[in-house]
Amino acid sequence: MSSADIDRRTLLQALALGGGAVFLAGCGASGTAPAATPGSAGALISFRDQQGKTITFDKPVARVVTIPMPAASLLVAVDGSADHLAGIHNASWTAMRDGILGTIFPAALQLPHEVATQDFTPNVESVRALNPDVVIQWSDAQLVAPLENAGLKVIGLVNNGRQEDVDAWIAMFAAMLGKPERAAELKSRSDKELAEVESLAASRSGPGPSILYFNRFSEGLKAAAANTYNDFYIKLVGGTNPATGKDPLPGTGMVGLDVEQVLRWDPEVILLGNFDGALPQDLYDDPVWRNVSAVRSRRVYKVPLGGYRWDPPGQESPLMWHWLGDIAFPRQQSGVRGKVAEYYKMLYDYEPTAADLDKILWTEQNRQSADYQQFNAA
Structure with missing residues (x-):
């Protein structure tokens, strides 16, 4: 059995033991993906974002606003739908319109997409009006603070030019959606492709x-x-x-x-x-x-x-x-x-x-x- 299969089995066991919720820890500022650990019945969904801040939910999220441009389509891929997106950055929306995601998930093209400026400064009133369970934002203090000051829960992301950051985003999104096994599936596949590309380059x-x-x-x-x-x-x-x-x-x-x-x-x-x-x-x-x-x-x-x-x-x-x-x-x-x-x-x-x-x-x-x-x- 591969390590990816073991990771997936562990995640599924944790989900079952948690009575439908899973406790996740370890997605810290280093950008590493969270590791699953069994929780007691009724355990919270809990993990650290890339600011090192602990994020908790008492149930899987239903409404998410995404501001970093890759985050909207990434959440759709993790979720298998656009049903839990409440609002997205305009540049995310144009990529869906001009690419193929709007064809696959046409409801995504109806999403509000004026939640932030081009430089990711949030339009706080527009975001609040969408009543999100959580807002995904880059972790810069000046971008996060206005949202948190408005009483919104924020997950901070970083992009240091590493694949580990993408793995961490996927793990956090899967956790908050109540689908931790999906993170294991996507990481297993990307690890396989990475090894193949590295092998080709070395040859x-x-x-x-x-x-x-x-x-x-x-x-x-x-x-x-x-x-x-x-x-x-x-x-x-x-x-x-x-x-x-x-x-x-x-x-x-x-x-x-x-x-x-x-x-x-x-x-x-x-x-x-x-x-x-x-x-x-x-x-x-x-x-x-x-x-x-x-x-x-x-x-x-x-x-x-x-x-x-x-x-x-x-x-x-x-x-x-x-x-x-x-x-x-x-x-x-x-x-x-x-x-x-x-x-x-x-x-x-x-x-x-x-x-x-x-x-x-x-x-x-x-x-x-x-x-x-x-x-x-x-």
Whole structure:
């Protein structure tokens, strides 16, 4: 029996012993997932969020407001529905509208989505009006305090650019929904995919390509610097990130830069994120970019958009790892379409059509980019 099977059995035993509720502990500031321990009859659902604060519920939550952008779709994947979402960030809503989650769960598109500004400052009165059992928010004190001062219960999340943070989010969401076994299921699968990607990277000889990820492009350049999830997966697949290399960008997170800096780096691959409308053709048509290696060799790609944007961390991140591995080290025929179909059955109980897969992978928008035909239907 695998360790994942043991974890799942332990979680289920704890649920049974707790009379329908489970006591969870250990999801602390380190970002590690909570470990289940049997509780007495009628035990509370209890865990520590990533601020180190203990969160308790006397029953599974029914109404959740999510402010961090990945949180809404992640909660849907954990829950298997959008029924417990009461309100979401506008950027989460646009991802559902423009991606496939709104097709799978159309009720999600009816959710209130003006609960916070673009920089996650909460609209406290709007949130209170939704009468949530809990609000999910980034753990910065200035973002959490207004909600707590209004008498709202808040779970604080952190994103240090590690898969462990995603695991912790899933564990907390599963716990508060009364579905701790779901966290074990999702972690077991992502661990399997992580091991597969790591094995593939270790089997390759020689350095991989330099890969630059743009979080913003159309209205001013921002690239993934240190302590970003994008830097993590670029290196995971065997690539290098010039923004964290010998001539790194200062600071952490998404950092602004100019074209001259990109020309100095001369990246071999450029990734365009899903936070604006930039497409590969925009770079191919612009003479400013024509001397960049990635543009000359037509290795500019729009990152897929599925149940959520694949560029930030989330429930579909393992699919991003496989997609990026095939971008960095092209194959004659990628296995990503099959991976997406498998994952969507597990995450959403949904079987994507060929048209769905083309939309998710931006096959038309990436059609002019090198080796992208590997992602077409066989």
